[in-house]
Amino acid sequence: MLEGNVLGDTGTSIQTLLSCLAGFFLGFILPGVVAQLGVWQMKTRKQKPLPPRIDRASEALKELLKRERAATLSKLGQQSADESQEQCLHSDNSDSAESSEGDEEETSYSSGSSGFERMEELGLKMVLVIRCDGKKTPASEVATHAAGAAMNLAQTIQSDGACVQWKRWYLWWNMVGCAKIALKGPDVETLRRVLVSAQERGLPCCSRSRGDAPGVPVGNPPSAVRDIEEDLVVVAVGPVPSSEVNPITGNLKLFP
Incomplete structure (x- = not known):
């Protein structure tokens, strides 16, 4: 009878110990693991920063010029590619006195040279x-x-x-x-x-x-x-x- 009581007390102690260990794990270790996992996921999903405003505007300007030339070339289907390109450049230059020369401006925007000076003069x-x-x-x-x-x-x-x-x-x-x-x-x-x-x-x-x-x-x-x-x-x-x-x-x- 005494032996049965001892075994019962031992079983209860083991269950209590396991419950304490589970509580410790859930209360202290698991939150830390979850937090570290969240940090790791944020690092893996971290997006590249947006380029500066000037770079975005420069890329958009290049794309705009390409679309203009493509539209102009499509209207000049009966002419040779060289003639079409030349007329497209002339069309770009004649839009306004402030526009200056299209090709030169596109090159200077990316290099940051005299194109910026012309833009500032406007x-x-x-x-x-x-x-x-x-x-x-x-x-x-x-x-x-x-x-x-x-x-x-x-x-x-x-x-x-x-x-x-x-x-x-x-x-x-x-x-x-x-x-x-x-x-x-x-x-x-x-x-x-x-x-x-x-x-x-x-x-x-x-x-x-x-x-x-x-x-x-x-x-x-x-x-x-x-x-x-x-x-x-x-x-x-x-x-x-x-x-x-x-x-x-x-x-x-x-x-x-």
Whole structure:
């Protein structure tokens, strides 16, 4: 009888010991193993960092030039490859006085030489004209409208149907510093004038209105501006060369 009690106590002690060991393993060792496994998985799945903004813009510009030339060559199917390439280069060069020579620019972008100097000479900038007609608007609301206008404009420029020259300006702008300038619009008529003038010149532009209204899409006729002019808060133009936007906004003062 005594022997049976001893064996029973021994069995209970072993079970208790095993339970303690299992608890120790689950409470201390297993969490550490799981944590180390998580770290290992993060290292194995770690993605390569994105290239700098300048490199991304340079690659996008090269791709844009390739697409332009491919589209031009497809329209010149009856001519020889050499003649087609020459006409494509001439077409690239004649888009605007600021574009300079396409092939030379593409080479200089990757090497970081005189191409950057030419881009800097253009004075590319995005201009935000903010309504300041005495009506008190919270700073947070102004910041929201300004950021929204800049973002909407960038998205429009990067869309498939946007003007190729707008895309060039946008990519160059990304490569030389992304300059943004905020100017005061003394009244709503000034904002309307800036928007209409930018549209008439074929410049990328958009607007933001009170109450997060969608504003005027790029390319709408000037008459569309008048329908919402009382609600205009911000007009964004660019990025474009200074010579294009200064005649429109050159007389406005810096904000605030």
